[in-house]
Amino acid sequence: MDPSADLTSHAPAAHDPHHHDEHGHDHHELGWWRKYVFSTDHKVIGIQYLITGLIFLFLGFTLMMLMRWQLAYPGKALPVLGPMLNVLFGRGSMPEGIMAPDFYNSLGAMHGTIMIFLGVVPVAFAAFGNYVVPLQIGAPDMTFPKINMASYWAFFVGGIIMLISFFVPGGAAKSGWTAYTPLSVIADSGPGHHIIMNGQTLWLIGFVFLITSSLLGAVNFITTIIQLRAKGLTWMRLPFFVWAQFITAFLLLLAFPPLEAAAVMQLMDRLAATSFFMPTGLVVSGAALNISGGGSPILWQHLFWFLGHPEVYVLILPAMGIVAEILANNTRKPLWGYKSLVFAALVLGFLSFIVWAHHMWLTGMGTVVSAFFQTTTLIISIPSVIILSAFFISLWGGSIRFNTPMLFATAFLPMFGIGGLTGIPLAFNAADIYLHDTYYVIAHFHYIVAPGTIFALFAGVYFWFPKATGRMMSEFWGKVHFWPSLICMNVIFLPMFLQGMLSIHRRWYDGGQGWALSNEKVWGLSGFEWNVPISIAAWVMGLAQIPFIINFFWSIKYGKKVNDNPWEATTLEWAAPSPPPHGNFAVVPTAHRGPYEYSLPGRERDFTMQNEPIRDSDRRAYEAAAAAHD
Amino acid sequence: MEIPYTTTARPDTGLWNAKIGIWLFLASEVMLFGGLFSAYIFLRLDAAPGHWPRGLLNVPVGTMNTAILIASSVTVVLAWAALKMRQFSKYKFYMGITILCGIVFLVVKLAYEWPIKFHHFGAKITPAALEKYEPYLGNAHLREGGYEPRVEISGHLENPEALHDESIREYHIKLDAANAEPLNPDNDRPRFWPAPMSDKIAHVSKDDVQLASMYVPKHSTFFATYFTITGLHGLHVLGGVIVFIYLWLPVSARLYKRNPEQLANRVEVAGLFWHFVDLVWIFVFPLFYLL
Incomplete structure (x- = not known):
């Protein structure tokens, strides 16, 4: 049979219903590309962000697993994988399986960059924010769906540019994720490097795309939360997660642009030989540079950390939001101190703009400046403690359901606590002189971001998975994922405090081997030797993510089917069908009450959704609560 | 599916979506140029005696460009007001002048001010x-x-x-x-x-x-900041002009017939952006030309 004849004979028949549809309704089915790839639907975009972000998270972690080999066994050939990587990355990245110093530096710089800007921020802010916020506020979509799509694709292009940079001559950026000048300006330049296609320049260009992406996202989030809240959903009835995203969006909106300015200036320094960040009289390889000089390396640090510090709260606030939702849901009682939480988060957001120079104690910026930033840094711990305490008190007296999301959410609390408390010695500039740039610092901020934020992200994935798919992820494999991850996280990061206090520097290519003999031993191991258990734990943790990956994809198709509100939660996203259709709600919801009305007296169920109208019994319960409060 | 409040204001906030959006965008723009201006302050304060050149820019030309930009900020408001009064031909006239001002500004910048520096x-x-x-x-x-x-x-x-x-x-x-x-x-x-x-x-x-x-960016931190800031500002002017041209083309007439309020809103949002671009220049002009 002639296939073309077949096509023509079927074409009119296939076309007719579509034709009819166009006239019958004001919309018609979107094609596959518009529906799943270039979609303007906030849910699709959220899932795109989630999957891309999770892939980048794992990639960033993989880079670190490679570095952990070099740290534990410096100068030894990595069996099997090493020679393969040398082929993949080329240019003597791992000659005979031994990691070259430049490649080590690239891995370090790109681990930080990928984890923060391509992993955690896209997942915590863009993925969960996109998927959950419009649903939680009862909106049909974001206010600017096209801009939302542009945001994802700008992020995607930025990510691709970062990936390409691994394969250009000279390899990816190697001046640290902070790209301190003047090192970063002279890096990847000169003979053998292309003027544009080199690691550091691509890093900067990639950054401009990522910043654009988060700017578009931030504008969209704030406008959506202000404009598209459902009827009756007043500010103090917003779920804490929405508040957290709202404040995060402001941080991104206002903190990222100065880094964009800085990135443009560093690009000028690299491409147009300007001296924004290049001091007078700089000598490189024995020759004075042919530049005007007069620039300021410290200026880069100021601009970078003006972003960099609010960025920390960009990483942690959405995580706190996720944890808050899951805590309230699984303790079956209202979140303790909702108003304190909201105001603490607002204060946190504000203060995060005036603490940045605490990353710069050792730059010689002067005691007055240091004293100011030390004071603000200590003040900012107050709202953090308020939030963490409110979470702990929320657990008090609850009948807690320890399902997988709750396990991750509860683990977040002590992990974040350790991370936060170990930051206090770093906040004092006298103590920081000793601890600066040691593994202590690495341990401190990883406790916040890795077992802190990333655990909260896992909690969020397990928690909202049934909303996005209509199916549950496996509880059993969730626990298989959780327990090894928790143990490994602590085996990785707890000894790093020790290493830091034994003065192991965070940027040593040999993991401190050169200092091994001068170190005292703790529990039979010197600071250097502690690298071995840490590295093994890191690799085991890599394996421990496999149950998650399989569980995630398997459950999309084969997970247990559940109703629209399997966790018996109260917020509006659970009033939408699972998965929600385009436009989200069958009936536009109206909010009648606060977000966490669990175990409301006089109700037959232990949860009362925000869109359930107020009854007389509710009024009596509110009055009784108010009277008890007085 | 329809997104609410795209053209009409939400009662409790009194604003339609894009108006909030543009103000937020402008807030981030303030931070962007703020970063660059803070670099200006940093570098100028750090400059060794004699290494922050003065008097190299053409003040009369800069003054003229300032006047052109301010005039265009006025005409864009007149264009918006004309739309609000539903006087479409008047709108086209004022919008045309605005576009012309933007183009003249860019031509002066790119065909005169910058090249003369490159040959010095x-x-x-x-x-x-x-x-x-x-x-x-x-x-x-x-x-x-x-x-x-x-x-x-x-x-x-x-x-x-x-x-x-x-x-x-x-x-x-x-x-x-x-x-x-x-x-x-x-x-x-x-x-x-x-x-x-x-x-x-x-x-x-x-x-x-x-x-x-x-006299290229490499010459000194002065020219580095000058070219970076005026370059970025020029890109903003260009972006504004492109949006205005779009709003001036026949598509706008079709939108005007269908929903004049939406066109007025678009002009308002673009106009707010234009005022911001103007405002940045109000800082650029004294900082680089006069001080």
């Missing part, structure tokens, strides 16, 4: 050789008056091949007025009307030169 040459003298070139620099005279020293001999490079040819050991510079008559008190301070170039030619040995460069 400056040689910064090493500290050891300053004494040798005193007849062109007049530093003793400047010291007396309490002015910052001159460290550069500038003008038109008569032998441009010297820039690349190592065997040529001298720059032949047709001097600027300040280097031709360094003792003339008119040259002590920046002038409003730029002084004409002299016919005097100076020979400057390469051994005495710290950095020889056309």
